[in-house]
Amino acid sequence: MEPLAVQYDILRWIVLSPLLGAVVISLLGRTLPRKLTGTIASAAVGVSFFIGLAAFIKLKGLAGHGHGEQAAFLSDTLYRWLAVGGLSVDVAFAFDRLSAVMVLVVAGVSALIHIYSMGYMAHDKSYWRYFAYLNLFVFFMLVLVLADNAVVMFVGWEGVGLCSYLLIGFWFEDPEKAYAGKKAFIVNRIGDFGFLLGIILIFWTLGTVNFNEIAGQAPAVLVAGGSLATLICLLLFLGATGKSAQIPLYVWLPDAMAGPTPVSALIHAATMVTAGVYMIVRLNVLYLLAPAAMCVVAVVGAATAIYAASIGLVQNDIKKVLAYSTVSQLGYMFLAVGVGAFSAGIFHLMTHAFFKALLFLGSGSVIHAMSGKQDIREMGGLKKKMPVTYWTFLFATLAIAGIPPFAGFFSKDEILWKAFSSPQGHWGLWLIGFAAAGMTAFYMFRLVFLTFHGQCRADEKTKSHLHESPYLMTVPLMVLGVLSVIGGFVGIPEILGGGNGFHHWLAPLLGNENGAVQVSAGVQHWPHAVEYTMIALSVAVAVAGIFGAWVFYIKQPEKPKQLAERWPLLHQLVYNKYYIDEIYNVFIVQPIKLTSTFLLWKIFDAGVIDGVVNLTGSSVRGLGRVAARLQNGYAQAYAVTFLIGVLLLIGSFVW
Amino acid sequence: MIALQSLLTLSAVLFVIGVCGFITRRNVLIMFMSVELMLNAANLAMLAFARHNASMDPQVVAMFVMALAAAEVAVGLAIIVAVFRRRGTVNIDDLRNLKW
Amino acid sequence: MAEQIFFYFFAALSIVSAFLAVTRKNPVVSVVWLISCMFSLAVIYVILSAFFLAAVQVIVYAGAILMLFVFVIMMLNLKTGMVGQLRNLGLKFVGLIAALLILRQFYSAIKGAGAMTGLPPRAAAGFGEAAAVGKLLYSQYIYPLELMAVLLLVAIVGALVLAGKEQS
The missing domain is CATH 1.10.287 (Helix Hairpins)
Incomplete structure (x- = not known):
């Protein structure tokens, strides 16, 4: 219908x-x-x-x-x-x-x-350029989410990528930051290529790019579980991994922290990076036709969640920790959509937008106060100096850790429950998500303890500058803080006495809920006791993570060092982010560079392409030389040509 | 009684004589006169049809053709004079600077 | 009958004059033959009852246009042999063949249209009279007429600019 x-x-x-x-x-x-x-x-x-x-x-x-x-x-x-x-x-x-x-x-x-940003960027020399980019970004992002067909969505998709590139490289005088912008753009291009191929394939099979028509026709045209549906979904998912920083294309997001902190909050935490999740939910009808692709989505999401969380455990840059945390949380969202819990994915997207934006803005406030320093080993004891920042940051941290009744608890818990209970779910997926939740609580509280508690480790000069941020910055923090606390109430699950309004609100749009598509055979009903146990377990693991962080960074601060010394190899591996950038460099970037230089440039471009271009030019010139003979300057020659033309024209009528 | 076909044949013959003159003569002036001849041939055909159909409009058009011919001759002869002043020739084959 | 004799006589005269006009070496002689041709055509116009146009033909063509030719020929003071050698003979031969083929086409077209049709013995009332043509010119064809006036003005100015004394 x-x-x-x-x-x-x-x-x-x-x-x-x-x-x-x-x-x-x-x-x-x-x-x-x-x-x-x-x-x-x-x-x-x-x-x-x-x-x-x-x-x-x-x-x-x-x-x-x-x-x-x-x-x-x-x-x-x-x-x-x-x-x-x-x-x-x-x-x-x-x-x-x-x-x-x-x-x-x-x-x-x-x-x-x-x-x-009006407060944060107040002293920047390119103030107006920053706001022009930021507004342009919001424009493209809204085009992306409001588009009624895939092609217009693609316009928004590319546009936010462009703005992301411009804003990551906003301080382009620093070559490292300009490089980070380029890296983000190029890695995204790989994903966009898949996304575009997916759109083309959709048009090729369904003959339309309009979302409503896709949803209407896909079940009739595509074979459920068929290779075509799976291929389309995997190509689209490739686009999503690029934009939403999932394995294997997540590498750009940590580097994207080179941009101004509000940009990290807006683009690389709250909005743009969630576009992939949104896109999959938008096309959920297609994904429900491709269980294999959904399985891939779920596995990649779960793997990203725990992988990024493990890197986040040992990072020392406040923004890098948050960046890996974002990658990890995005992994949760993909885990949710991968097991068919689309509304849970969007729910987490929303709550994550609140608390992660707040965390980034809070870190921006800290960086602002620390005169630009980002290393948490140099911070500590900021609680007294910046109370508003501290309390809002703490709320957001409790939210992301999954402590009830903060927003993150409801959305994360729903994802974990669905990963376990839904027909496409699996206890293995749940276990990974569960472990990642514990890690999340640990590294986030590590961040809070190192930044705000204990003794201040900053040098005297920085110390003397410490101050709470101006109202322009703290008021948004407070608003987001309130949202981080209450944002989850729209989706309280039924078992906890809520109506799960969020889920019902989205339900009419989700294929498997309205019966239009039914791939999953027989939804299993779980006893309430299981669900209660799950909730208790996820709260317990969060509390355990927090306790662990307290032990390691407040009670026995020498402990982390000892651990690192006991397993130096493991620590080095994780600290260097599993050497993924280096591996990509050796196995992907360098071969591409060599191929480009020797095969594509020297042989193909210089030889074949230029050769064809030159051939075109010279052949046209040769033809022109022949044709130029006609224009010989004799007026009567033109008249005779004209006459022959007339002759043929009349001839076509008379004879 | 004069047949329509006789008039048209006369017109055709005059026209082709004009064409031949235009193509074969070297003197720009005579080429120009050939053009006048062609215009007159066309006028004649038009009037023949006017008479045949008892229509007035072709006479008006014929008027316009004559006015056009007058304008054309004025400008054309002026060009010939200007060219002759500069180049000292009226041979069409010597005037072939406009080419590749 | 007299009409027919007149027609054939002047038709023959116009063809001969035209032929001579395009073949004479001396341009002045050409112009004279052309005047003869135009005059013959004027007579044919009279036979066709197009009196007004016949008059215009004599006044504009024989009187104005061809006189202009004569003036220019005298002004340029061309002498025989000044035209230079004959070139592009092959081209001109091809052109002649094409022209004759076109004549052949005209012939088939005229002949293919059907049996000989005589003109109506009497012209319609007012056909070809100055009053009737004038009325049409100044009513239905008033805009083309005005445009033609502008064209003539432009031609006069253009001719003055082109043929007037050189500025330098």
Whole structure:
């Protein structure tokens, strides 16, 4: 059944408002006063958020009882972009229940981070360039989540990649930062290539790129579990691993921390990196037709979750710890969608956006206070000096560790439960997620203890500068802090007395819930006792992680060193991130460079391509020389040519 | 009684004489006169049809053709004079600078 | 009958004059033969009852255009032999063949149209009279007429600019 589409004209302004902001700032930013530039940028995103809110209320009003009404969405078509053969692409936006969540999260968190940036970037010399990029990013991100077909989504997808590149390399005078930007862009290109191939394959098999039509036709056209469906899903997942930093393409995200901290919070924690999860949930109908691909997604997600968490245990750069934590949490989301718990994945995406943005902004506040230092070994005891930062940071840490009733508890617990209980789940997946949860609690509290507790290890000069951040920065922290505490309440599971409203809100869009697609045979019903045990276990492991961190970094600070000395090889391996960058360099980057230099450049480019180009040129020139003989300057020769033409023309009528 | 075909044949013959003159003569002036001849041949055909169909409009068009011919001759002869001043020739075969 | 005799006589005269006009060596002689041809055509126009056009033919062609030719020929003061040697004979031969083939095509076209059709013995009332043509010119064809006036003006200015004294 086709969902009901309701025309809603102001939808386009959700997207156009940040674009307008970006245009105004990039044209006039150099001349406008700094405060005004920041205000324009924040207001542009604020407008998006409030229109999104209005659309959300309107969408809520639409929802009746029938299935068609529940899956109803608001739509707004700007114009037909291209129509070639069977392919027709409209620049159109669709605001359904999934987009609604994404728009509110993206625009809301973006608005807070814009406000925060006004304080954080206040002294930067390229202030206006920063806000122009940031607004442009929000524009592309909203295009991505509002797109009503895969091609427009791809535009947003590429656009956020571009903005990410621009913002990682924002301080491009530093070659290392410029390199990090390039690395992010190139690694993303590999994923984007897969994503594009996936879109092409979808169009080739289904004849459409519109999401609603894909959802409607896929079950009829594609064989469930068939190789075609699996191939499409794996290609799309390749795109997701690039954008959302999963194994094997996660390597760019830790380096992306070279950008300004609010950028890390916005792009590399809350919004862009979750695009892969969003895309899979958006195309959940396809994934449900490809159980093998879902299995790959789940395994890659679980592996990434524990792998990145283990690296996070020993990092000393405050932002690097958070970066690996982000990779790990994204792994959780993929684990969720991989076992078919799409709503749990989006739920965690939302709560993660709150607390991870808060963690990054808090770390930004710390870095700001520490005069730019990022090494946690030089920090400590900041609790007294920066109370707001400390308390909000602590809330976010409790949330990510999964302590009830903070937001992260509900979403993470739901993922772990689904990994265990859902038909596509497996106790092995659960065990990995469980272990990663313990590690998460450990390394996050290690971060808190080293940064805020104990003695301050900074030098005197830095110490004297320590101060709480200005209101522009602390107010967004507080707002996000509140969200990190209460954000999980929208999805309290039924067993804990909640209605799991979040799950029901998304349910009409998810293939296996409405019965339109049913691949999973026989949902097993688990006794309540099992579920209670699971919840107790995940809380216990989080508490154990926190306790471990307390023992290691407060009670017996000499312990970590001893451990590292006892197993030096293991410590070195993990500390150097399993040497993955070096392995990629030797086995992928260098061979590609050599092939490029010797085969592609010297032989293929210089020989074949240039040869073909030169041949084209010289053959046209030769032909031109022959044709030029016709233009010999004799007027009567032209007249005779003309006459012969007339002769043939009349001849075609007369004879 | 005059047949329509006789008039058209006369027109065709005059036209082809004009074409031959235009193609074979070297003197730009005579080529120009050949063009006039062709225009007149066309006019004649037009009038023949006008008479045959008892229509007035072709006469108006014929008027325009004559006005056009006058304009063309004025400009064309001016060009010939200007060229002759500069190059000292009216031989079409000597005027072939406009080429590759 | 007299009409037919007149027609054939002047038709023959116009063909002969045209032929001589394009074949004479001396341009002045050519112009004179051309005047003869135009005049014969004017007579044929009269036979066709197009009196106004016949008058315009004599005044504009014989009177104005060909006089302009004569003036230019005198101004350039061309002498026989000044034209230079004959070139591109092959090309001209091909052109002649093509021209004759076109004549052949015209012939088939005229012949293929059907049996000989005589013109109506009497012209329609007012056909070819100055008043009727004038009325049409200044009513239905007023815009083309005005445009033609502009064209002539431009031609006059252009001719002055092109043939006037050189500035340097």
